[in-house]
Amino acid sequence: MIYNFSAGPAALPAPVLRQAAEELPDWHGTGMSVMEMSHRGRDFIGIAESAEASLRDLMDVPDDYRVLFLQGGATGQFAAIPMNLAQADGAADYVITGMWGKRAHGEGSKYLDRVNVAAIASPSTYVPPETHWQLTPDADYVHITLNETIQGVRFDHVPSVAAPIVADVSSMILSEPINVSDFGVLYAGAQKNIGPSGLVVVIVREDLLGRARASTPQVWNWLENAKSGSMINTPPTFGWYIAGLVFRWVADQGGVPAMAETNRRKAAKLYDAIDQSGFYANPVAPASRSLMNVPFTVAQPDLESVFVAEARSAGLVNLEGHRAVGGMRASIYNAMPEAGVDALIDFMKEFESRHG
Amino acid sequence: MIYNFSAGPAALPAPVLRQAAEELPDWHGTGMSVMEMSHRGRDFIGIAESAEASLRDLMDVPDDYRVLFLQGGATGQFAAIPMNLAQADGAADYVITGMWGKRAHGEGSKYLDRVNVAAIASPSTYVPPETHWQLTPDADYVHITLNETIQGVRFDHVPSVAAPIVADVSSMILSEPINVSDFGVLYAGAQKNIGPSGLVVVIVREDLLGRARASTPQVWNWLENAKSGSMINTPPTFGWYIAGLVFRWVADQGGVPAMAETNRRKAAKLYDAIDQSGFYANPVAPASRSLMNVPFTVAQPDLESVFVAEARSAGLVNLEGHRAVGGMRASIYNAMPEAGVDALIDFMKEFESRHG
Structure with missing residues (x-):
């Protein structure tokens, strides 16, 4: 018996692992592993839709938000966010409270002429008070990291700003209630509270879809993925399935x-x-x-x-x-x-x- | 007992599934699932390095080629290829023998001023003879799809061209010998002959690294991934592990x-x-x-x-x-x-x- 304090990939619930092991060679009598199923077949579509429904239920995701299951991790989304939300001459504010916010900002700077550090905690031991943030009036979005995995710094409330808030919730999704409608976009790498690595969940308000610049890679185009059920290309099917098991486990815990x-x-x-x-x-x-x-x-x-x-x-x-x-x-x-x-x-x- | 003729995700070897199921809750007495391991810990690094070594061995990959384990599928690489190999004013030739070549070309067109269809098979029932290809003299690369998964069209030999050949080998890698040194870049989505979906293997000649344009997303920057052992961010660890089991199974088959x-x-x-x-x-x-x-x-x-x-x-x-x-x-x-x-x-x- 060990206790695994890894920051991610991280410990998964024991009942989830037991079920995954049992079902691995033959899922529900289909004669196939989930890994072997066509992503467009009835069985996997059922697994995928049920996982999304569980997550929507757990987080009380409003109907005007879409839930995407993508690849490339949160680090991939660091690039996808400016591409999907702004043109190259757009603007974004980043509030940096630790290393992941810093990396999100660094990657964002590659795709936007105006990337502003609205506030930075140095050292990364606190969240700078909103009254001190220097926001850009026409920002396309404000990026925050709700929980910084490395420094252990957490926002204890959602800031009140005019632009849509884009929040990295990788290391705190499902750990405490999030009021989804306070945000324009929430995104989370799976490998902490959701499942195995290789899957990133993006929850995006519908009115923010369709702003992607032409050069957005197809696999990260949120609108195209929303339209195709996250199946622009073959999704990470096994990770998506494990995520569904974790969601059900969270529901079972209350x-x-x-x-x-x-x-x-x-x-x-x-x-x-x-x-x-x-x-x-x-x-x-x-x-x-x-x-x-x-x-x-x-x-x-x-x-x-x-x-x-x-x-x-x-x-x-x-x-x-x-x-x-x-x-x-x-x-x-x-x-x-x-x-x-x-x-x-x-x-x-x-x-x-x-x-x- | 069923036989699964899915084009991908596809059937995996039964012994691989049995071993994966057995090891799923506790890998080699560590008390952890592979899914729960830190990607930077000794155990997973061992799994990752051993998988790469097996693949290099199976394909006889020369020392001056790097092997990367990335996310986003072959469709992600459709965008990553022009980004890594050419500046926006560069040029590329595409030989199109089916739907995947067409999609590679479509995605490539978003990132290059000059994207030339050197030849197209219409209908997609043959490989256009090289003598009829209209190549661009200063092309940064020539893209081909060695095996078209949808139309079932295969190159029966490697064409002889001046520019580095970039080949999508998703649906034929490990199915027959490939002479790696005939190519600049080989890439393959895993979900056919390698393992579960969510992993793409890129084999790239070292002299082609370092050409990436500044706007390449970090997770797809081949040079940065070559330097970091494909750990710019958390890799798809479980898929990488299964790939290693499949590689060993192929070796066991001879x-x-x-x-x-x-x-x-x-x-x-x-x-x-x-x-x-x-x-x-x-x-x-x-x-x-x-x-x-x-x-x-x-x-x-x-x-x-x-x-x-x-x-x-x-x-x-x-x-x-x-x-x-x-x-x-x-x-x-x-x-x-x-x-x-x-x-x-x-x-x-x-x-x-x-x-x-």
């Missing part, structure tokens, strides 16, 4: 509000353990702390590799911080049971008692 | 030459059955007939849906032709056992005896 209650409790006890220790530290402003990704350091930096190695031996794996920032990081997505967080806290106390 | 021998025998007996019937027909010139995709019609078009339905009842599934061309199509990739082709031929004879 849906997103129930997940959020557990997630808040998990995060609170981990931050408490860090704050009360004097040995561990998390640098993020309390109001901006992530519920999903908890980076932390130890008083003596040379103990970090010892911590990671001893934790691994204790069955607590993938606790290394991102190579860009170092330290440790515990990603505690939906699939991480509360018992895993308890085990980590126990280990931290025990480690401190020996090394502190 | 490698590509052994597969080719079986494939030639499978295709020959199916074409013979068609040609000798007077009831079934395949319109492709004999020298250009695909070893992998065999489209055919019946004398009375209203019998086609009857054929497909009765075949399905007999356990021979996914024999519908592509919706763009109608008729029937049997895709007989590596994973289709010779017994499956025999069963199809038996069914065809029996169907003819009842309806002919």
